[in-house]
Amino acid sequence: MASRVPPSFTRFSAQNLAILGPLRAGLADSKADLAKITGLSPSTVTARVDELIGLGHVVEVGDGVSRGGRRPRRLALRHDGGIVGCIDLGIDRTSIGLVDLSGQLVARIDIELDVAAGPHPVLQRVWAEFETMLAESTAYSQLLLRGLSVGVPGPVSAETGRVIAPSRMPGWNGIDVAQILGALAGVPVLVNNDANLMALGEYAASDRSEPDQVFVKAGSGIGCGIIARGELFTGSRGAAGDISHVSVPGAPPVACSCGRTGCLDALASGNALVRELQAAGREVATVEDMIALARDADPVATRLLREAGSMTGGVLATIVNFFNPDRLVLGGVLSQSEVFVTGVRAMLYAECLPLATDRLTIATATRPDDCGLLGAGTVFLDRMFSLQGI
Numbered sequence: 483m484a485s486r487v488p489p490s491f492t493r494f495s496a497q498n499l500a501i502l503g504p505l506r507a508g509l510a511d512s513k514a515d516l517a518k519i520t521g522l523s524p525s526t527v528t529a530r531v532d533e534l535i536g537l538g539h540v541v542e543v544g545d546g547v548s549r550g551g552r553r554p555r556r557l558a559l560r561h562d563g564g565i566v567g568c569i570d571l572g573i574d575r576t577s578i579g580l581v582d583l584s585g586q587l588v589a590r591i592d593i594e595l596d597v598a599a600g601p602h603p604v605l606q607r608v609w610a611e612f613e614t615m616l617a618e619s620t621a622y623s624q625l626l627l628r629g630l631s632v633g634v635p636g637p638v639s640a641e642t643g644r645v646i647a648p649s650r651m652p653g654w655n656g657i658d659v660a661q662i663l664g665a666l667a668g669v670p671v672l673v674n675n676d677a678n679l680m681a682l683g684e685y686a687a688s689d690r691s692e693p694d695q696v697f698v699k700a701g702s703g704i705g706c707g708i709i710a711r712g713e714l715f716t717g718s719r720g721a722a723g724d725i726s727h728v729s730v731p732g733a734p735p736v737a738c739s740c741g742r743t744g745c746l747d748a749l750a751s752g753n754a755l756v757r758e759l760q761a762a763g764r765e766v767a768t769v770e771d772m773i774a775l776a777r778d779a780d781p782v783a784t785r786l787l788r789e790a791g792s793m794t795g796g797v798l799a800t801i802v803n804f805f806n807p808d809r810l811v812l813g814g815v816l817s818q819s820e821v822f823v824t825g826v827r828a829m830l831y832a833e834c835l836p837l838a839t840d841r842l843t844i845a846t847a848t849r850p851d852d853c854g855l856l857g858a859g860t861v862f863l864d865r866m867f868s869l870q871g872i
Contacts, residue, residue: 494867497522501530502867505540505559506584512554531557538563559584564628566862567612567667570676570854571604571634573597573650573702573753577851578612580622581859585686587852589619597635597650601657609666629669629872631858632659633676635703640720643673649726649739649747650703670872672862675716676854677723680847681707682714683857684811687849692808696723696801697847700794700822701814702752702769708805714861725801726751730793746797750790752816758786773819784821791816791825798826799833806838813847 494502500520504510510519517527534540542555561582568587570577574597579590593611597604612630616623636648645654660671681697693712699705706723708715716722726747727740738748748754752769759766759775762782766772775783802810810830816822827844834842847853866872 494869494871495530496869497526497530498534499867499869501527501534502539502559505557506863506867511556511558513557514554516557561586562625564626565616565622566628566859567616567630567669568855568858568862569608569612569630569632570679570858571595571597571608571632572676573635576608577855578608578615579852579855579859580616580619581855581863582622582625583628583863585856585859585863587855587859588622589615590852590855591615597654598652600653601659601662605659605662606666609663612667627667627669628866629862630663630667630671631679631862632663632671632673633679633854633858634659634673635676635705637724638673638675638720640716640718645673646720647740650753672858672865672872674858674861675705675707675720675724677705678707678714678716679857679861680813680853681709681723681811681857682860683853683855684813684847684849685709685712686856686860687853692843694805694807695809695811696798696805696807697811697813697853698725698794698798698817698826699814700750700752700812700816704747704751704794704814706801710805725797728797730796733793746793750793752814755786755790759783769815770818773815776819776821787816787819787821788825791819791822791827792829794822795826795829796833799830802830802834802842803838807842809843809845811845811847813850813853817846817850 501516504519510516513527513531517524539560540557541560543558544556561584563583566581568579568581576595577592580588582588634645636651637646639646643660645657648654659673664671677699680699684697685695695709697707704726706725708723727745729744730746730749733744733749735743736748737743738745756766756772759772772783776787812823831839
């Protein structure tokens with residue numbers, strides 16, 4: 483399929499964004515509601531809505547409920563104004579999805595893909611799979627591809643968008659994923675750390691009543707994303723939330739890929755646990771195999787998962803005491819293990835101040851398979867519907 487290059491997307495005025503925000507969030511569906519929420523005058527709301535309808539971003543979808551006069555026309559964001567390609571790149575498997583302009587995930591596929599094959603072969607395969615998926619998604623194949631949003635399992639510079647010193651992506655250090663994929667696709671590309679996108683996707687899929695959240699991706703590796711006041715927080719360089727290489731107090735001196743010893747990732751990640759279980763004589767190939775053994779009451783698998791949960795909880799206790807979030811969410815394959823989750827929870831309550839935990843929600847992800855793709859779509863749409871634009 484030939485690459486389709488969209489025209490430059492309109493950079494919105496502040497007033498247009500004030501209108502689009504409540505429509506995107508489902509908080510308003512009429513001019514009267516928009517005037518009440520935004521504080522703009524009715525005449526200004528009417529002018530801005532008419533402009534957005536003319537630009538093709540807002541549509542009228544029927545009559546609303548009368549409040550004593552003529553029934554208002556209901557308004558909605560135009561979902562078919564384009565599509566965003568979302569890619570959640572993993573160590574050995576990758577998810578690819580389509581998100582419409584309302585932020586809904588409308589299609590997805592999962593493929594086995596070894597990230598160690600190198601950036602160019604991996605990204606070429608990802609783009610080929612994406613083109614095939616889009617062509618086969620007949621309801622969306624004719625929509626304008628606005629861009630791609632990618633999550634990678636490693637640190638991403640907030641300044642350059644390049645992958646920086648990833649521990650599980652050999653050959654990817656310094657790689658500009660956006661440049662490589664952009665050359666293949668001919669559309670704008672945004673790149674972020676996968677745990678950050680999972681945090682944002684989980685928050686976007688919630689009722690947003692808990693605006694301060696910590697999301698932990700506990701899978702083959704361990705990562706963390708932070709939502710502060712309802713927005714993704716990445717820090718000055720993009721390293722906020724990276725708990726992979728925090729030293730575990732009192733831990734054995736297990737060598738880590740970063741060159742140090744005793745890091746959380748080297749001791750409690752899924753890959754580390756599988757290696758330790760294999761050394762104990764168990765025939766397991768994946769973290770899922772290990773979790774299944776623990777469910778069958780295998781004592782070694784159970785012990786390793788409990789210890790990993792305790793170590794992870796010990797590191798998270800410092801974060802909870804410092805940040806005092808409303809909600810801590812466990813995602814990734816290890817969150818499927820009750821033993822691991824129980825270990826995290828017990829250590830948090832043992833090590834945190836009561837004031838930090840008395841209203842803390844500790845939960846597993848509500849959209850465990852989709853939150854990375856949803857977060858990728860959210861970050862792209864937030865940028866697209868902003869003063870900065872894409």
